Amino acid sequence: MIIPDDILELKALVKTLLERISVLEAENAELKSRLGLNSHNSSKPPSSDGLHKRPAFAKEKGGSQGGQKGHHGMTLEMVEIPDKTIICKSEKCSCGHDLSQEPTSIVSHRQEFDLPIPRLEVIEYQLAQIVCPKCGLIHQGEYPKWINAPVQYGNKVKALAVLLNNDYKLPFKKIQSLFGDLYGYSINESTIASANQICYKNLAQTETAIQDNIIASATAHSDESGIRCQGKLHWLHVASTSLYTYLFVHKNRGKQAIESDKSLLMRFNGWLVHDCWSSYFNLSHLKHAICGAHLLRELQALVENSSKWAGDFQSFLIKTYKTPIQDRINKQSEIELEFDEIINQAQIEEPIPEKTGKKGKVKRTKGRNLLERLQKHKTAVLAFAFNEQVPFTNNQAERDIRPVKVKQKISGCFRIFTGAQHYARIASFISTTRKNQHNVFKELCNTFNGYNFLTINLPK
Numbered sequence: 001m002i003i004p005d006d007i008l009e010l011k012a013l014v015k016t017l018l019e020r021i022s023v024l025e026a027e028n029a030e031l032k033s034r035l036g037l038n039s040h041n042s043s044k045p046p047s048s049d050g051l052h053k054r055p056a057f058a059k060e061k062g063g064s065q066g067g068q069k070g071h072h073g074m075t076l077e078m079v080e081i082p083d084k085t086i087i088c089k090s091e092k093c094s095c096g097h098d099l100s101q102e103p104t105s106i107v108s109h110r111q112e113f114d115l116p117i118p119r120l121e122v123i124e125y126q127l128a129q130i131v132c133p134k135c136g137l138i139h140q141g142e143y144p145k146w147i148n149a150p151v152q153y154g155n156k157v158k159a160l161a162v163l164l165n166n167d168y169k170l171p172f173k174k175i176q177s178l179f180g181d182l183y184g185y186s187i188n189e190s191t192i193a194s195a196n197q198i199c200y201k202n203l204a205q206t207e208t209a210i211q212d213n214i215i216a217s218a219t220a221h222s223d224e225s226g227i228r229c230q231g232k233l234h235w236l237h238v239a240s241t242s243l244y245t246y247l248f249v250h251k252n253r254g255k256q257a258i259e260s261d262k263s264l265l266m267r268f269n270g271w272l273v274h275d276c277w278s279s280y281f282n283l284s285h286l287k288h289a290i291c292g293a294h295l296l297r298e299l300q301a302l303v304e305n306s307s308k309w310a311g312d313f314q315s316f317l318i319k320t321y322k323t324p325i326q327d328r329i330n331k332q333s334e335i336e337l338e339f340d341e342i343i344n345q346a347q348i349e350e351p352i353p354e355k356t357g358k359k360g361k362v363k364r365t366k367g368r369n370l371l372e373r374l375q376k377h378k379t380a381v382l383a384f385a386f387n388e389q390v391p392f393t394n395n396q397a398e399r400d401i402r403p404v405k406v407k408q409k410i411s412g413c414f415r416i417f418t419g420a421q422h423y424a425r426i427a428s429f430i431s432t433t434r435k436n437q438h439n440v441f442k443e444l445c446n447t448f449n450g451y452n453f454l455t456i457n458l459p460k
Contacts, residue, residue: 033305033366078111118182120157153187158195159444165192166426167440169407200422202447203429209454210244210432211264217241218389219271219289221397222280224253227404228413229420236424238401239264245400245431247424249417254279271383273394276373289383291394292317295374302367309346310367313374316342320385321392328385335385339378346371400431429454 091100125147129140146155164170164178172189180186214220224237227249235253239246246264250257258265258279265272265283273289274280281288296317302310316338320328328335350368364372374381384392407423414420429452433443438453446452 029305033301037301076111076113078109082111120183120185123154153191155448156445157187158191158198158448159441161187161192161195162199162426162444163430163441165196165411166407166423167403167430169403169410171411196419196422196426199444199447200425202450203425203452206429206447206452206454207246207425210246210428213244214239214241214246215264215267217244217270219273219391220268221273221394221400222265223275223394223397223401224257224277225401225404226253227408227420229417230415231413234414234417234420236401236404236420237263238397239268240397240400240431242396243432243435245428245435247401247404247428249420249424255282258283271387271390273391273397275394276377276380281377287383288377288380289387289390290377290380291392292321292384293393293395295370295381298366298370302370307349307367309342309349309371312345313342320382325388332386335382336378339382343371343375346374403427403431 087104087106089099089104091098093099125143127141127143129138131138161175161179164175165172170178172192175192176186176189220239220241222237222239224235227234227236229249232251234249234251235257237248237250237257248262250260250262254277257263259282265280265286269286271287271289272280272283273291275294276290296314299310299314299317303314320335323331346367350365350371352368353362353364383390404423404427414423429443429447430440432454433440433452436453443452446456
């Protein structure tokens with residue numbers, strides 16, 4: 001049978017149109033998925049959710065309101081010896097008698113906690129000399145080594161400036177205004193910068209102590225976040241535990257930074273919890289654990305696009321997470337079998353795309369990419385399930401690195417690389433101090449005096 005030319009042309013046109021429709025449908029699905037991205041189905045921060053923001057793990061209903069058992073409140077309590085006492089009494093009786101000189105008795109008391117009028121304390125150091133009455137030799141004293149100018153700010157002022165700039169994210173001009181409003185002295189920007197530099201230098205030994213403590217830990221968390229420095233993109237890296245935080249700045253995000261002399265990960269041999277960034281897997285000498293929260297967000301994006309296997313795997317992760325650790329260990333083979341069954345189902349739902357003849361790699365769907373990652377890093381995905389020291393999420397690292405985003409929103413970028421380095425070391429110390437429940441201002445003052453709680457017992 002001979003097919004007319006017009007029918008052949010029509011079939012070719014239909015085939016071309018069907019291929020075009022398939023491409024457009026894929027593009028449409030991709031654009032729709034981008035419009036629906038939020039902090040629950042992608043890596044976007046919760047702050048981008050606006051009024052629709054909600055917690056990643058909602059609290060279960062039915063619990064009691066208010067402070068929970070074990071919560072240490074901060075309710076004001078009366079002090080035994082107040083700084084000032086005011087007697088509240090009647091001056092005159094209704095009959096007209098003057099009561100101001102009559103004896104009184106206290107029947108109750110209340111206390112008000114308020115701020116004193118702020119002022120800078122001025123301490124004058126006077127250099128004295130003494131003449132020996134026996135031989136006539138003149139002896140002259142010496143100023144303390146930190147008093148090196150006729151007029152200068154003390155260490156407490158410097159510590160406060162460092163705290164305001166690095167932990168409370170205030171730019172130099174705001175700190176100037178604050179000092180002017182409170183104390184009547186507008187501290188110079190150069191004084192604040194100099195205080196940061198001195199603090200950075202004095203914390204060198206402290207930074208080494210923080211690194212050593214993280215390296216000695218069974219589990220550490222790692223993450224990285226982009227920052228603007230010298231008008232270019234740089235990366236702030238973090239390695240942390242529940243008690244210690246170490247931050248450093250590098251121009252690279254991946255292997256060059258992670259394996260640099262600034263990073264401590266080359267010396268760490270425990271469990272490293274991270275978000276599956278491929279560069280971390282180059283560290284073959286340590287054990288890897290993938291953040292479950294990141295996986296749940298990626299799976300949620302697939303669930304919203306009607307992926308059955310993603311919903312099953314999401315339920316599997318949450319169920320495993322809520323199972324007591326000892327039960328997980330006892331049922332390890334069952335958990336791994338269920339993992340494999342869902343992966344096998346995913347292989348059917350997410351077939352490998354066929355190559356069309358063009359050069360380059362075949363473009364895979366997000367579902368296919370996630371599937372292959374889960375399959376390849378099965379041990380790291382399930383690390384939390386069978387190891388008590390491995391947490392389900394990498395929230396520790398994310399909490400420790402998040403403050404730099406707030407700082408840049410308030411203060412802008414780091415104009416010079418040195419400023420970013422100063423911030424990283426000082427912020428590491430402040431975070432570590434808070435984790436160990438020490439007073440940050442007091443420890444910063446101690447740092448300017450040459451020691452702090454991390455270095456006071458170290459060998460000189």
